[in-house]
Amino acid sequence: MFERRSSRIASIAYWAFVYGGGGVCVVFLIAPVVVAMLLSFTSAKTLQFPPPGFSLQWYARLIDPVASEQIHISAWNSVKIAILAVLGSLVFTVPASYGMVRIPARLANILEPILLAPLVLPALVFGIALLITAALLGFRPSTPLVVVSHLVVFGPLMFRTTAGVAARLDPGLEDASMLLGSSRLGTFRRIIVPLLTPGVLAGAFLIFVQSIDNVSMTMFLAPPGTSVLPLRMYAMLEQQLDPRIAAISGVLIIVSLVALIVVQRLAPLLRDKD
């Protein structure tokens, strides 16, 4: 009897741990995102949590073309950098993800770590490495250099999402196209690329988010005086908190939320059964 009761207590404790503990930990995981969102609607003049009331005043300040001119310029600069990094990644990673499933497995095992190295090595150190290498070659910090660094370090994210789709392609489609006389390149362009689109979109989203957020490489490689969003936001954190940072955060969270919902439908970043 005693043994059965103790096992029942152990069982109750386990389910409390899974659902109670798990629930609390999920709240901890998501809370700062919710907090940043709520703060953006504060009616107060300073950032305090919980906010005393609702208002859109900080969004109004953020939209104001005069008061927030510098933020607008830096946001536009960052969007341009992110778009160029995404376009550059398309050129390099989409063919590579297809090539990866069309080479012998042993060769793929050797090459893959080279293509994915930027995901493990610290981006901060790469920023300095690129700064020094560029300086030795006679280049100064510039916006193109920032784009190149984002392309190289975040491009592998698109390679990964696209390669995931490429690995599940039906080889029969390719066979059919080539039997009907299409060249390999033509087959790639007309058959493979359209099929890879979901993976490309998921990768583009990941690169965009990382690029807009990157401080560690951008601060070394951006030319002095150029204003980009992550550096401006970082400066806002270091000085006394400008409540407009809450409104910028709100915008970024909503963009991520919408993009995440779209991507999870098209090409889930994590499948339930893979």
Next chain:
Amino acid sequence: MIASLKSGGLPFLLPMLTLMLGVFIVPFGVLAAYSLMAGDAPGLLGNYADFLSDWFNVEVVIDTIKLAAMVTVAATLVGTPIALLYWHGGSFVRQAVVFLTLLPLLTSNVVRTFAWIVLLGREGPLVAITHALGLTETPTTFMFTEGGLVLAQTQIELPLLVLPLIAVLSRLDARLVEAAEISGAGPWRILGTVLIPLALPGYIAGWILTFASATTNFVTQTTIGGARHIYLPQYVFREVGVLFDWPSAAAISVILVISTGSVMLALAMLARHPRLVGSV
């Protein structure tokens, strides 16, 4: 036709391979060579000797590894119940856990750090709660404390631990757990002897990602850690951005890669250890 499918891919790979070798791997080599040869410090290892001869600098290296280790341990403790919620949950709970893990990951690091600055600050809710409970005597702040930094970084790096873990769990054969249940094992015993050992590859992948990210999270370290808690990335930034001493910055960067890389390498070797992983 089958033969053609397993060959002919190489030309498609060449542009990206060239890019990664030429623009990623080569600069790392240049950095290493530069750290050895540039600067006024005497000898091949002069820049390193200069840095490591000051005990304060060695402490910064140790503190950086310690910080990342604490964050990784804390993320493991918090991430395990989340992974179990995913494992036991139905389709809806599983989708919700994945979504709620991806959203913070895809929310800017600067934004999450900003939220933590408000949460940890003098007028933040954490101070109010601990004061009300009598844990702190006078209203204080958790900003610029190591505890506050570990708490914030744990939440910020947590998705990197949880995602590999649930990726492994989603592929796990449920029959292994059922077999343990039929044999009469209780839930805790199944957790300790079946689930966690089988999920170990996910843990190790998560530890590597969490540790790597925690060591180099410059934004969170400098804003929440403040001037009293200094870690290697801040040093690198100071050498480049303030002192314009590139040779020192290069040497410190290499020290950062070697010191944290050796921990990650040890974890990666653990993943290949046949008696630890996949032996169940």
